[in-house]
Amino acid sequence: MDAIKDLVQDCNFDCNDSGIALQAMDNSHVALVSMMLKSESFSPFRCDRNIALGINLTSLQKVLRCAQNEDILTLKAEDAPDVVNMVFESADSDRISEYDIKLMDIDQEHLGIPDTEYAATISMPSAEFSRICRDLTALSESVAIECTKEGVKFACSGDIGSGAVTLRSHTDVEKPDNNVEINLSEPVALTFSLKYLVNFCKASGLSGSVRLCLSNEVPLLVEYGLTNNSFLRFYLAPKVRPVIHSINRCGRCANSLYRRSATRNERTYCHSHPGIVMAFTVLEERA
Helix, strand or coil, X not given: CHHHHCCCCEEEEEEECCEEEEEEECCCCCEEEXXXXXXXXXXXXXXXXXXXXXXXXXXXXXXXXXXXXXXXXXXXXXXXXXXXXXXXXXXXXXXXXXXXXXCECCCCCCCCCCCCCCCEEEEEEHHHHHHHHXXXXXXXXXXXXXXXXXXXXXXXXCCCCEEXXXXXXXCCCCCHHHCEEEEECCCEEEEEEHHHHHHHHHHHHHCXXXXXXXXXXXXXXXXXXXXXXXXXXXXXXXXXXXXXXXXXXXXXXXXXXEECCCCCCCCEECCCCCCCCXXXXXXXXXX
């Protein structure tokens, strides 16, 4: 919940006979989260009809913090419910805790996520990815991820300096979770916000490895695989490089100049100083 609640405050948990799914986008429409908990992850699991449970994630997190690591969690919701019931049962004692969370009516659009053939796929230890993002955020707000046949490079540059971390394919027979696998069909280089990536890394405790999928001009996919083919996925839009525009400005007051297109000999003029035709050109960045 830590990784999701910082992106969205309220969302629907869609329940059906396949499991429990969640999908939501942050307010800036830069990041999207998609979670699927398959029915096989629960024992037992029963859902008589499709139902959406609208829950405030901050409230949900407060209740989940009441549970111990080894507690057994049971979720219950009646037909047309007003609350969702959560029961924590201690595995080694007779302690039972029961909570009700009020449900919300959330009008949320379900977005179709198209299947994408990514140009580069990197599987790496989730702790290593978390460390890279955490270290680079001390230098910059953005990270450039470049994947080539030489490996994958995470680079950043900021006011105090620059930094880069390069990983190459690596296989550890004794500790498979330390493997780094890179599948590449074409080179990819994209820039992303480190703030969002650091937030995604809060889910590192759920899985020993993380999968990064990249293609040029396509959102980055960060996937944490869970048991029984369940998953937690984050999608992050790449940062667009600014476009350079040239603007003519007045040599005296720096106002933008206008053009008198009615005259045959076209010149640029200033509203405040129409007699001055001396001008200079400036370059402005627009995202």
